[in-house]
Amino acid sequence: MLPPSDFPVISRRLPENINRIIARFPEAVQDFFLEMISADRSRQTIANYAYDFALFFDFLASRNIGFESVTPRTIQRFFRHIENGYERTVWVKIRSKDPKTGAIRQQWVKRKHFRENSRSGKERKRASLRSLFRFLVKSGYLERDPMQEYEDASLRSRSRRRMPVFLTRDEALRLIKAVDSYHERNRGDHRTFPWIEARDRAILLLLLGTGMRVSELVGLNLNSIQPDGDTARVIVLGKGGRERMLKLNNTAYQALRDYLAQRPSDGIPPEHREALFLNRNRTRLSRKGVYEAIQKYVREANLPPKAANISPHKLRHTLATLLLSNGENLRVVQEILGHSSIQTTQIYTHVINSEKDEALKRLDSLM
Known part of the structure; x- marks a missing residue:
């Protein structure tokens, strides 16, 4: 896998590692991010969407499914796949000094770490995919919204508002x-x-x-x-x-x-x-x-x-x-x-x- 610098730049407003993630998505999905940038969404919001979509498109790739072929059942299987946590891959730029010359070197390193899929995390991923498929239908890339059909058919989880944890x-x-x-x-x-x-x-x-x-x-x-x-x-x-x-x-x-x-x-x-x-x-x-x-x-x-x-x-x-x-x-x-x-x-x-x-x-x- 190539480091971020070898991928096309989607926007110079975004960090290199986020550009790299977005560059892997289909062109229609890249258009979604360009719309977000035009709407002046924060870099952190864009990064969150990029991480959520990376999980989803990696899942589709593992099953050789194009986004045009996604069905409500595909989405259901994706959420079951990440239910108890998932592995995230990120690129990190490491700076080090050459002990002989003193020159600063930069190197991209791939790191993987496991993340728990918290309740708020699950809700955010649902919201991310909801926004994406709504955009794809509105923009004419898709005729039907599989995310809407999935949510219409799925059971609503019981709403529980937990009290915030705080320090005295x-x-x-x-x-x-x-x-x-x-x-x-x-x-x-x-x-x-x-x-x-x-x-x-x-x-x-x-x-x-x-x-x-x-x-x-x-x-x-x-x-x-x-x-x-x-x-x-x-x-x-x-x-x-x-x-x-x-x-x-x-x-x-x-x-x-x-x-x-x-x-x-x-x-x-x-x-x-x-x-x-x-x-x-x-x-x-x-x-x-x-x-x-x-x-x-x-x-x-x-x-x-x-x-x-x-x-x-x-x-x-x-x-x-x-x-x-x-x-x-x-x-x-x-x-x-x-x-x-x-x-x-x-x-x-x-x-x-x-x-x-x-x-x-x-x-x-x-x-």
């Missing part, structure tokens, strides 16, 4: 302190760098202090931070290209300044020089990189079982819950989180109510 205030403080203890314990290890410690502290405090999504965090550039006297505001590009401006609290801003004072300034590829958060290879930090960093500090903090699987998105839940518990207005919290509908924000009021129920329940031990 004390657990959040323990997580932040874990950055110090982890790096103090590993001081001298060649894999640790002072600027990584400062970066991770700033990331945690930004996620807990603004509630931004991880995709919004890794998309921040240096000019996304706007100084405002003794503090600063951060310009966040949210879903649907909607911008919102959030004020940083003093603790988060100080942590960010500490990181910026140590952030590497050399050896950064031109296309990554404006990125606010960098990884060890001095390229833009990925969502996976943020997740792995947080998991490291979760283990260090020795958080209780319910918090053991804390992800960047659950830190967003944490801020929302803490704000509402502190009596903040629901509309204000909606604006901070960038929810398009207040109904999405209202789920956190149920969390607070369940916390009240638990508090009253614990009175049993006092009586």
Whole structure:
């Protein structure tokens, strides 16, 4: 299999690895992505569609089925095939320094990893295929929509809205302190760098202090931070290209300044020089990189079982819950989180109510 650079470029707005995935699809499906780009969809949204379609078209290829021949039964078999998880193949560009000449070399490496097929993941894949086949019918590539026929015939799964998992205030403080203890314990290890410690502290405090999504965090550039006297505001590009401006609290801003004072300034590829958060290879930090960093500090903090699987998105839940518990207005919290509908924000009021129920329940031990 050829590396991404040997594939045609669908759009220079997209990362090379995503261009490579889309270039493998039939021309009609490539048109779907060109429409998404014209509609100014975010790069992360486009990437999610590309990954979902790659699974589907790999499945079709394994059974020698063209997209024109897809039936509701084909779609049913695909969803059964990935029901309990699937293997994803990605291309990653690795930068290394030649020990003799000092020259920087770039190499594309193919990596495979297994992913669980979560409930939200299943819903997203259904939505992705729904959008694709609707486009193919509307554009005249197909006469019938097999996805619509599949959904009309399939049983609806029972809707269960789960309460968001979040950290208490004390657990959040323990997580932040874990950055110090982890790096103090590993001081001298060649894999640790002072600027990584400062970066991770700033990331945690930004996620807990603004509630931004991880995709919004890794998309921040240096000019996304706007100084405002003794503090600063951060310009966040949210879903649907909607911008919102959030004020940083003093603790988060100080942590960010500490990181910026140590952030590497050399050896950064031109296309990554404006990125606010960098990884060890001095390229833009990925969502996976943020997740792995947080998991490291979760283990260090020795958080209780319910918090053991804390992800960047659950830190967003944490801020929302803490704000509402502190009596903040629901509309204000909606604006901070960038929810398009207040109904999405209202789920956190149920969390607070369940916390009240638990508090009253614990009175049993006092009586």
